[in-house]
Amino acid sequence: MTVVVVYESMYGNTHRIAEAIGHGLAGAGVPAEVLSVEAARERGLGPEDVLVVGAPTHVHGLSRATTRQAAVQDAPGRAVEVDPSAQGEGVREWLGALDTHGGRAAAFDTRAKGPAVLTGRASQKIAKALHQHGFELVAEPESFLVSSDNRLLPEELTRARQWAADLATTIRPTQL
Numbered sequence: 001m002t003v004v005v006v007y008e009s010m011y012g013n014t015h016r017i018a019e020a021i022g023h024g025l026a027g028a029g030v031p032a033e034v035l036s037v038e039a040a041r042e043r044g045l046g047p048e049d050v051l052v053v054g055a056p057t058h059v060h061g062l063s064r065a066t067t068r069q070a071a072v073q074d075a076p077g078r079a080v081e082v083d084p085s086a087q088g089e090g091v092r093e094w095l096g097a098l099d100t101h102g103g104r105a106a107a108f109d110t111r112a113k114g115p116a117v118l119t120g121r122a123s124q125k126i127a128k129a130l131h132q133h134g135f136e137l138v139a140e141p142e143s144f145l146v147s148s149d150n151r152l153l154p155e156e157l158t159r160a161r162q163w164a165a166d167l168a169t170t171i172r173p174t175q176l
């Protein structure tokens, strides 16, 4: 069993959370691969893979080509770096092209701090799409929060590692 952590990221926040989740899983003894959408498309999914998918919240949900373009254009004004993975398709398109799988999965996002009813949560859209593709969701969708200037809040990387360690406990094969 391998956990495949697939992320979309424009400014690097979701990428950093994905890496922290990978470390949290590995630290708990569960092998993990952390892949951009493009790398995940190239790799494909095997029957034993457990999928963890994360994306930034854009306009209350998953990004579209237009919002990704706006994010890249706005990056200098926001004084943020564009993530190396930012070009190309997002999680919405990747999930749309995914075959029915029937394996286990979980979803996360990054979003602004505040009530989810006001900010939206990409992870809820991801979880819905995963369910529609036949995945069993093994954790509630989780959000990791950023400040108004798009920086991860302190402790969010630690919280991501802990979330992954808890996930590892749920998915690890039972030792007989």
Ligand SMILES: Cc1cc2nc3c(=O)[nH]c(=O)nc-3n(C[C@H](O)[C@H](O)[C@H](O)COP(=O)(O)O)c2cc1C
Binding pocket: 008, 009, 010, 011, 012, 013, 014, 015, 055, 056, 057, 058, 059, 060, 061, 067, 068, 070, 071, 110, 111, 112, 113, 119, 120, 146, 150
């Ligand atoms: C075009 C655009 C739209 C956004 N819309 C929302 C939103 O509706 N709700 C929210 O909480 N955050 C929103 N954000 C903030 C991002 O979700 C947040 O900065 C996220 O951490 C970015 O992740 P990334 O660094 O992986 O790209 C938006 C950001 C951009 C660039």
